[in-house]
Amino acid sequence: MLVQDAKNLVIERGGVLNCLGPKLGARFDYDADLRPLFPLIKGNLANAQLYDRPERVQFLLDGILCTIYAQEVVAAPFLERDQVLRFIHRLTATLNDLYTRRHSLGRNHRKTTMLPVYDIYRLLPGTNCTACGQPSCLAFAAALSRGRSYPDRCPGFRQPIAHHAVYPVYDQNGNLVSTLEMELAADADELNRQAQPTREHPAVALLTAREEEVLRLLAKGASNPEIAVALAISPHTVKTHVGHLFDKLGVNDRTQAAVWAHTHHYL
Ligand code: SF4
Known part of the structure; x- marks a missing residue:
C-alpha cells in the first residue's frame, strides 16, 4: 500500500469561513485508507496520538500539526502555498517510508482516551x-x-478503592455509580513536563482568530445566538465554528471546550 500523490487539495486562509488570519490550513485526500499505518505512525513519529470517534492520528511533522482521518488529511499552520506543497511531498514520503519498513518498525496501538470530566x-x-x-x-x-496531570497532584483527591488507582464515583445520595481507573504519576520529571504552560498545546496552532473569539465567548457561557450577535455573524456560522473547535481541541461538548479554554488561558 504505497501512498500516491495527494488529491482534492484545498488551502484556506484563516479557516473555511472567511476568518481572516495570516496562517493557511490545508486539507487533502489520499487514495489509500491510511488507518493500517496509524499504529506505525504512533510508534515512530514524535508526539503522535491515536484517537477514536472519529478514528484519527495526530502528530507534528516539521512543526506542522497533521491529522489523518482514514484517507483525509488536515494540516496547519502554513505561511504560503509552496510550503503546503513541500509538506505534502514530505508527508507522502514519510508515510511510504513507514510502510516500506513496516516489518522492522515498532507499533503502538494505544489510543488516547478522555475520561469523563464531570465524573473526575x-x-x-x-x-x-x-x-x-x-x-x-x-x-x-x-x-x-x-x-x-495525575491524581496525586491534588492532596484531597479521593482515595482509590484498590491499590492500582481505581477510584469510586458516588452520586449525590452516596451510592457508588461507577469507578475510574487512572495511572499515577510516573516521576517528577513527567509531572514537571505536564505542568508546562498549556498554551503550547499543538492544537493552539490550528485555531483561527475567529475560532479563538468564539472559544472565549463560549467559555464565558454565551449561547450560539449570543455569540452570533457579539461577532456580527449568523448563528449557523457560529455553529460551524463550534463544530470545528470541538474537532481541533478534541472535546465532545461545550463544557469540555469551556474547561479547555480556562485551562489554556483563553479567557
Ligand atoms: S484546586 Fe481542586 S483539584 Fe486542585 S488541588 Fe485544590 S482541591 Fe485539588
Missing part, C-alpha cells in the same frame, strides 16, 4: 485551592481527563 470532578474536594497547579478543580479534572 466529583472525586475532587471542590475547594479550588490551586495546589495541583491548575486554576480550579474543574480545570484539574479536565487536565486529568486529557492525561495531562
Whole structure:
C-alpha cells in the first residue's frame, strides 16, 4: 500500500469561513485508507496520538500539526502555498517510508482516551485551592481527563478503592455509580513536563482568530445566538465554528471546550 500523490487539495486562509488570519490550513485526500499505518505512525513519529470517534492520528511533522482521518488529511499552520506543497511531498514520503519498513518498525496501538470530566470532578474536594497547579478543580479534572496531570497532584483527591488507582464515583445520595481507573504519576520529571504552560498545546496552532473569539465567548457561557450577535455573524456560522473547535481541541461538548479554554488561558 504505497501512498500516491495527494488529491482534492484545498488551502484556506484563516479557516473555511472567511476568518481572516495570516496562517493557511490545508486539507487533502489520499487514495489509500491510511488507518493500517496509524499504529506505525504512533510508534515512530514524535508526539503522535491515536484517537477514536472519529478514528484519527495526530502528530507534528516539521512543526506542522497533521491529522489523518482514514484517507483525509488536515494540516496547519502554513505561511504560503509552496510550503503546503513541500509538506505534502514530505508527508507522502514519510508515510511510504513507514510502510516500506513496516516489518522492522515498532507499533503502538494505544489510543488516547478522555475520561469523563464531570465524573473526575466529583472525586475532587471542590475547594479550588490551586495546589495541583491548575486554576480550579474543574480545570484539574479536565487536565486529568486529557492525561495531562495525575491524581496525586491534588492532596484531597479521593482515595482509590484498590491499590492500582481505581477510584469510586458516588452520586449525590452516596451510592457508588461507577469507578475510574487512572495511572499515577510516573516521576517528577513527567509531572514537571505536564505542568508546562498549556498554551503550547499543538492544537493552539490550528485555531483561527475567529475560532479563538468564539472559544472565549463560549467559555464565558454565551449561547450560539449570543455569540452570533457579539461577532456580527449568523448563528449557523457560529455553529460551524463550534463544530470545528470541538474537532481541533478534541472535546465532545461545550463544557469540555469551556474547561479547555480556562485551562489554556483563553479567557
Ligand atoms: S488541588 Fe485539588 S482541591 Fe485544590 S484546586 Fe486542585 S483539584 Fe481542586
